[in-house]
Amino acid sequence: MSELPGDLLFTQEHEWLRREDDGTVTVGITDHAQSALGDLVYIELPETGQDVDDGGEMAVVESVKAASDVYAPMSGTVAAINDALADDPELINSDPYGDGWIVRIRPAGSIDESALMSPDAYQQFIDKLDD
Amino acid sequence: MGSKTPLFDQHQQAGARIVDFGGWDMPLHYGSQKAEHHAVRQNAGVFDVSHMTIVDLGGARVREFLQYLVANDVAKLRNYGKALYTAMLNTDGGVIDDLIIYLIADDEYRLIVNAATRVKDLAWIREQAGPYEVTVRERAELAMLAVQGPNARGLAAPCIDAAYRDAALALKPFNGLQAGDVFIARTGYTGEDGWEICVPAADAPAIWDRLLAAGVEPCGLGARDTLRLEAAMNLYGTDMDETVSPLEAGLGWTIAWDPADRDFIGRAATQALHDSVDRKRFVGLLLEDPGVLRNHQKVVVEGVGEGEVTSGGFSPTIGKSIALARVPAGDYDRAQVEVRGKMLNVRIVKTPFVRNGQIRIDI
Numbered sequence: 471m472s473e474l475p476g477d478l479l480f481t482q483e484h485e486w487l488r489r490e491d492d493g494t495v496t497v498g499i500t501d502h503a504q505s506a507l508g509d510l511v512y513i514e515l516p517e518t519g520q521d522v523d524d525g526g527e528m529a530v531v532e533s534v535k536a537a538s539d540v541y542a543p544m545s546g547t548v549a550a551i552n553d554a555l556a557d558d559p560e561l562i563n564s565d566p567y568g569d570g571w572i573v574r575i576r577p578a579g580s581i582d583e584s585a586l587m588s589p590d591a592y593q594q595f596i597d598k599l600d601d
Numbered sequence: 602m603g604s605k606t607p608l609f610d611q612h613q614q615a616g617a618r619i620v621d622f623g624g625w626d627m628p629l630h631y632g633s634q635k636a637e638h639h640a641v642r643q644n645a646g647v648f649d650v651s652h653m654t655i656v657d658l659g660g661a662r663v664r665e666f667l668q669y670l671v672a673n674d675v676a677k678l679r680n681y682g683k684a685l686y687t688a689m690l691n692t693d694g695g696v697i698d699d700l701i702i703y704l705i706a707d708d709e710y711r712l713i714v715n716a717a718t719r720v721k722d723l724a725w726i727r728e729q730a731g732p733y734e735v736t737v738r739e740r741a742e743l744a745m746l747a748v749q750g751p752n753a754r755g756l757a758a759p760c761i762d763a764a765y766r767d768a769a770l771a772l773k774p775f776n777g778l779q780a781g782d783v784f785i786a787r788t789g790y791t792g793e794d795g796w797e798i799c800v801p802a803a804d805a806p807a808i809w810d811r812l813l814a815a816g817v818e819p820c821g822l823g824a825r826d827t828l829r830l831e832a833a834m835n836l837y838g839t840d841m842d843e844t845v846s847p848l849e850a851g852l853g854w855t856i857a858w859d860p861a862d863r864d865f866i867g868r869a870a871t872q873a874l875h876d877s878v879d880r881k882r883f884v885g886l887l888l889e890d891p892g893v894l895r896n897h898q899k900v901v902v903e904g905v906g907e908g909e910v911t912s913g914g915f916s917p918t919i920g921k922s923i924a925l926a927r928v929p930a931g932d933y934d935r936a937q938v939e940v941r942g943k944m945l946n947v948r949i950v951k952t953p954f955v956r957n958g959q960i961r962i963d964i
Contacts, residue, residue: 508823509635511915512893512922514941530941532893534634534827534915537941560635 474501475567479583480592483541486567487586490574494549495581498571499531499540499562502596507533510559515551516573522546529572531562540572544581550574602626606651607744607802611809615819623717625652627822634823638917641791641828642958645750645757646820647812652716655740655799656726659709666733667702667710670726672847672865674857678704682777684788687855688847689714689725690867694874695843696850698722699835701788703777711784713745715837729866743782744805748817749795749828751958754787757796760811761785769796790825792832792956831916833885833925833952839896840883840911840925846874849927850911851883851952881908881927885952886938887962888922890945898924899939900947905931910938918955919964925952 478486484503488496504510514530522528522542529540551573554561562570587595603626612619617628628649630637640646658667667675673687683704689697698718703711714722727737748757758766765780772778774794777786784799800808813819826836833851835841841850848856848871856871857863874880888894894913901907908928916923924947928936937944950962 508630509633511635511917512891514892532915534823534917535629537893537895563633 474589474593476589478567478589479586480589480595481541481543481586482595485540485543487543489581494574494576495544495546496571496574497528497540497543498566500592500596501566503538504563504566504570507531507538508535509533510562513555513559513562513572515555516548518548518551520548522548522575531559531572542575543586544575544577545579546575546577548573549576604652606649607805608649608651608746608809611806612649612819615813617819617821620822622652622822623715623719625716627652628819630821630823631819634821634827635917637818637820637824638827640818641750641793641820641824642918642955643751644818645748645753645795645816646818646824647809648747648749648820648822648825649744649809650747650797651744651802651805653745654714654716654719654722655743655745656712656714656723657705657709657738657740658712658726658730658735659738660733660735661708662733663708663710663735666730666735668863669733669865670729671700671702672856672867672871674863675702675704675710677857678702680776681705682772682779682786684775684777684786688841688852689722690847690865690871691843692867692870694846694867694870696837696841696845696847696852697725697843699837699841699852703784703786705779717838740799742802743799744802746798746800746805746808746812747789747791747795748798748812749789749791749793749820751794753793753795753817756815756817757798757812760808760815761798790832790834791828792834792953793828793958827914827917830912830914830923830925831918831953831955833954835925836912845927846871848874849881849883851925879930881929882931883911883925883927885950885954885962886910886913886924886926886936886947887919887950887954887964888924888938888945888947892940892943892945893922894924894938894940894947900926900928900936901939901944902929902931902933902936905929905933908936916954919960919962921964923954
């Protein structure tokens with residue numbers, strides 16, 4: 471397992487978040503999640519401008535093995551989607567914290583960080599899952 | 602912890618992700634299921650299939666017994682080593698298991714049945730065998746490797762004993778040979794050329810290591826499933842089970858109706874369904890919309906009725922989603938499948954989807 475990028479926050483559903491300078495939040499799935507899913511073959515993305523609800527289904531990632539929901543970690547509006555995933559869903563496998571990002575959300579309000587994990591806390595969380 | 606095959610250490614060394622499969626700890630993949638899939642279509646891959654159950658039947662009346670036990674007719678096996686694919690039915694005509702039968706000698710046959718059905722298969726076979734005085738011997742001490750792909754035999758040949766190498770290379774498709782404790786057959790579950798090799802457990806790791814050193818890719822159950830789906834080969838427990846007739850699982854070709862007086866188990870029920878106009882179709886589906894078909898999704902044929910995806914997934918060779926499905930009787934070539942609440946368009950296609958590296962459907 472590679473080191474988790476220090477500027478990210480994590481959810482229990484294995485999404486990561488990065489606060490961008492323009493006030494939006496980039497969301498993807500973690501390296502742990504992509505590894506468990508296996509080769510990704512299809513990503514269903516929301517539309518730009520669409521509203522998402524905290525904890526609501528926002529995207530679907532499908533691997534050779536299974537389909538898995540991606541949940542919105544906060545309420546807000548979809549500011550951007552990663553169009554490159556349409557042709558190359560495996561970007562999530564090869565670069566989950568970089569080119570494999572999924573959506574960018576403009577949060578409707580402030581973000582409740584108490585529900586999110588730091589890189590260290592997430593590392594402990596997945597170590598426990600593997601036991 | 603489940604049962605381990607003699608190759609378990611090899612899997613761990615190769616970085617396998619291990620999953621439970623019918624009580625066995627088996628490799629799902631060794632990094633990339635898609636890469637393993639392509640290796641088999643384009644070059645060569647090796648699968649550990651030691652979890653499968655090998656059963657040797659012997660006795661003076663063993664042929665007569667098998668003509669009663671299974672729906673296909675072992676009388677078709679005219680030379681030693683020849684293989685027959687068949688279903689073993691219950692009295693209602695449902696599939697207890699699908700299996701391969703090899704003729705070893707006039708009084709000996711080898712059966713290869715599924716891992717997950719091992720206990721019930723052995724019980725059923727032993728129960729039926731009683732009156733025929735047939736010996737039923739499970740060969741749990743044998744390991745089994747499947748080497749598959751256009752280059753599989755060529756790369757694997759130097760990895761097997763020179764004593765039977767040329768004979769193995771001379772095997773025609775669906776034929777095998779016995780050489781002491783080793784059995785090699787030109788069979789598989791991928792739609793590609795290759796061998797399935799049964800060897801004593803202690804010899805399996807060395808052969809595995811030689812195959813990998815020769816450039817054969819280790820492949821897991823994940824790739825095995827997408828390969829067999831593209832080849833439209835049924836998976837027991839998914840495409841058919843004890844409630845499903847072979848006639849509604851695309852296995853009508855494995856039923857030997859002649860001679861008419863051969864009384865195999867399940868014949869009456871199978872004949873009745875055969876005569877019915879209401880028989881379900883078992884078809885291949887190609888998804889025309891974006892998405893992925895999955896097992897158990899509902900198929901809707903407008904104005905006709907509903908069916909079910911029995912095996913669905915993504916085809917790495919085609920780059921689209923494909924499926925096998927059981928659908929209502931009728932003459933139609935389009936349908937819709939309910940995928941996560943949406944109705945997606947599918948086209949009914951003639952299977953196999955892929956065979957010998959070539960896409961066989963219009964995409």
